[in-house]
Amino acid sequence: MGRYFKNIFDAVRTILIGMRITARHLFTPSVTIQYPDVKLKLPARARNRLYVNMDDCIGCDQCSMACPVNCITIETIKSTSDVDLGVTSVGSKKRLYVPVFDIDIAKCCYCGLCVYPCPTECIKMTEVFEFSEYERENLIYNFATMTPAEVDDAKRKLAASESTAATKPAPASRGTNS
Amino acid sequence: MKELLVDLLGNELLVYVLMAFVPLLWILPFALFAVWWERKIAAHMQDRLGPMRTGGWHGWAQTIADILKLIQKEDIIPTAADRLLFSLAPFVVFIGAYTAFAAIPFSAAYVGTEINIGLFYIIAVSSFVVIGLLMAGWSSNNKWSLFGAMRSAAQVVSYEIPIALTLLAVVMIVGSFDLQEINRAQSGSILNWFIFQKFPLLFAAALIYFVASLAEVNRTPFDIPEAESELVAGYHTEYGGMKFALFFLAEYANMFAVSIIAATVFLGGWNSPFGEALSGPLWGVFWVLSKSMGFVFVQMWLRWTLPRLRVDQLMYVGWKVLIPFSFVIILGVGFWVLLEG
Numbered sequence: 370m371g372r373y374f375k376n377i378f379d380a381v382r383t384i385l386i387g388m389r390i391t392a393r394h395l396f397t398p399s400v401t402i403q404y405p406d407v408k409l410k411l412p413a414r415a416r417n418r419l420y421v422n423m424d425d426c427i428g429c430d431q432c433s434m435a436c437p438v439n440c441i442t443i444e445t446i447k448s449t450s451d452v453d454l455g456v457t458s459v460g461s462k463k464r465l466y467v468p469v470f471d472i473d474i475a476k477c478c479y480c481g482l483c484v485y486p487c488p489t490e491c492i493k494m495t496e497v498f499e500f501s502e503y504e505r506e507n508l509i510y511n512f513a514t515m516t517p518a519e520v521d522d523a524k525r526k527l528a529a530s531e532s533t534a535a536t537k538p539a540p541a542s543r544g545t546n547s
Numbered sequence: 548m549k550e551l552l553v554d555l556l557g558n559e560l561l562v563y564v565l566m567a568f569v570p571l572l573w574i575l576p577f578a579l580f581a582v583w584w585e586r587k588i589a590a591h592m593q594d595r596l597g598p599m600r601t602g603g604w605h606g607w608a609q610t611i612a613d614i615l616k617l618i619q620k621e622d623i624i625p626t627a628a629d630r631l632l633f634s635l636a637p638f639v640v641f642i643g644a645y646t647a648f649a650a651i652p653f654s655a656a657y658v659g660t661e662i663n664i665g666l667f668y669i670i671a672v673s674s675f676v677v678i679g680l681l682m683a684g685w686s687s688n689n690k691w692s693l694f695g696a697m698r699s700a701a702q703v704v705s706y707e708i709p710i711a712l713t714l715l716a717v718v719m720i721v722g723s724f725d726l727q728e729i730n731r732a733q734s735g736s737i738l739n740w741f742i743f744q745k746f747p748l749l750f751a752a753a754l755i756y757f758v759a760s761l762a763e764v765n766r767t768p769f770d771i772p773e774a775e776s777e778l779v780a781g782y783h784t785e786y787g788g789m790k791f792a793l794f795f796l797a798e799y800a801n802m803f804a805v806s807i808i809a810a811t812v813f814l815g816g817w818n819s820p821f822g823e824a825l826s827g828p829l830w831g832v833f834w835v836l837s838k839s840m841g842f843v844f845v846q847m848w849l850r851w852t853l854p855r856l857r858v859d860q861l862m863y864v865g866w867k868v869l870i871p872f873s874f875v876i877i878l879g880v881g882f883w884v885l886l887e888g
Binding site for chain 2: 384388395396397398400401
């Protein structure tokens with residue numbers, strides 16, 4: 370009999386304890402972050418979407434070679450000696466046109482391995498992580514800035530200079546590797 | 548109020564139809580917003596936010612959007628179900644919940660029908676709900692639904708006894724089943740409310756009534772008829788669209804009905820807590836509704852505090868705790884009233 374009343378007393382007492390806890394949590398600020406409206410600060414060196422600053426790109430292809438999933442496609446055209454493509458922000462001279470610099474961000478595994486070898490630090494991770502698309506094609510980012518006309522022009526110039534070089538007697542040191 | 552309307556409109560039948568719709572004017576918005584309110588309380592008790600988008604301010608229009616969605620849904624009746632009972636059940640449940648409001652006074656001036664057996668009538672018609680639940684569970688032809696319905700029947704039948712007994716304690720003091728009489732007996736001051744009288748007998752009675760009413764309306768910790776984790780959804784597993792919405796509406800109407808009865812019988816109903824100050828027919832509506840909303844809040848509060856009872860624990864609480872205590876209370880109050888003369 371004593372046990373019976375103790376059980377009832379314990380039940381009432383523990384229910385009140387539980388109610389006190391839930392009442393306290395009712396007035397605790399919630400931990401929810403209203404995501405699209407409020408965003409958490411990303412941690413330092415977070416790896417998200419890649420960005421390429423084409424002004425600095427020298428077309429060295431090192432990022433493409435470092436990529437474990439082959440998501441970077443780079444094509445280059447040699448510049449002829451009469452054009453000056455300028456220098457990058459770190460002072461290295463640009464010698465190659467870069468008509469194609471595509472990153473298939475759908476393939477990208479965000480490892481960041483392309484960022485380290487870049488001699489001019491032109492390929493880098495940004496803070497952007499919301500870039501879903503309805504079409505897969507839209508995830509192939511074209512960073513190249515050259516217009517088709519400029520590409521044709523560069524190709525023609527290169528072909529012209531090569532044909533003039535071919536008419537001259539070739540220097541012995543000139544290999545066949547380019 | 549009825550006499551006034553009869554004078555105004557000159558047609559008694561029209562007045563009855565009008566009067567029948569008055570509680571609905573409160574129950575429909577109440578159900579809409581209580582669902583939202585419950586979700587917000589649930590969320591905040593778990594340190595979440597709950598619905599935040601629909602309608603702008605803290606997702607206030609969430610349930611309105613939900614009900615619009617439910618209205619558009621296809622009305623599906625399973626092939627193996629008993630079509631007639633299946634379609635009838637949600638209406639029986641809602642009618643059972645709604646008819647109780649006929650005798651509930653919302654203010655000194657308004658009560659659907661002022662009958663002298665009001666409380667008796669309410670207890671009688673609220674057990675009507677269980678027939679609807681059984682119909683729903685049986686006609687769904689689904690074992691989970693039937694389990695839910697059987698549990699619900701067992702539960703409602705057992706917990707109606709403590710409810711009736713505790714209410715009877717108050718009836719003995721007032722000497723009337725009429726809820727308006729019970730309200731008037733508590734007027735004057737906050738100390739005249741029955742929860743504070745014959746201390747601690749009626750206080751315990753109020754507590755027992757509240758616990759039993761939780762079981763009566765299938766709310767946590769007595770929600771085993773619709774235990775999500777065991778029975779999918781209990782008796783309304785097979786329902787969708789508007790029929791499901793009707794079950795939901797009936798559930799919230801029931802929640803409010805037991806709350807308003809608790810407020811009327813134990814907390815003074817439409818009486819102001821400050822004696823004569825702030826009292827009157829309109830203030831009465833305010834007081835009785837806010838007291839009932841307080842009870843509804845405690846129901847929600849308990850829902851997010853307590854885990855669900857097992858079936859045997861449920862029967863233990865009902866038969867071995869609440870019923871003996873209510874018998875002690877009824878005896879105590881009886882002798883007290885007798886000795887006071």
